Amino acid sequence: xxxxxxxxxxxxxxxxxDRIVEGGRFANRTDAVRSALERLxxxxxxxxxxxxxxxxxxxxxxxxxxxxxxxxxxxxxxxxPW
Numbered sequence: 001x002x003x004x005x006x007x008x009x010x011x012x013x014x015x016x017x018d019r020i021v022e023g024g025r026f027a028n029r030t031d032a033v034r035s036a037l038e039r040l041x042x043x044x045x046x047x048x049x050x051x052x053x054x055x056x057x058x059x060x061x062x063x064x065x066x067x068x069x070x071x072x073x074x075x076x077x078x079x080x081p082w
Contacts, residue, residue, distance in 0.1 A: 007033075 009017075017032055026032035 017029055020026060021029055021032055026035065
């Protein structure tokens, strides 16, 4: 199912949109606007997920590692032949 919506846009924005469409990047205005809206929504979802991850770490912060962990890690790196 699709829903048609009416949107008023300034002439300058339409001119830029038409230039992109004429350049062949999109088949028409609808495809261009749909693509831009999908990108906006994807960015918003990603930002929400990032915020949730940060909030989770703030609620339950990482524990301080035991001192032997850093020493063992450094020893492993030093032993590598690179």
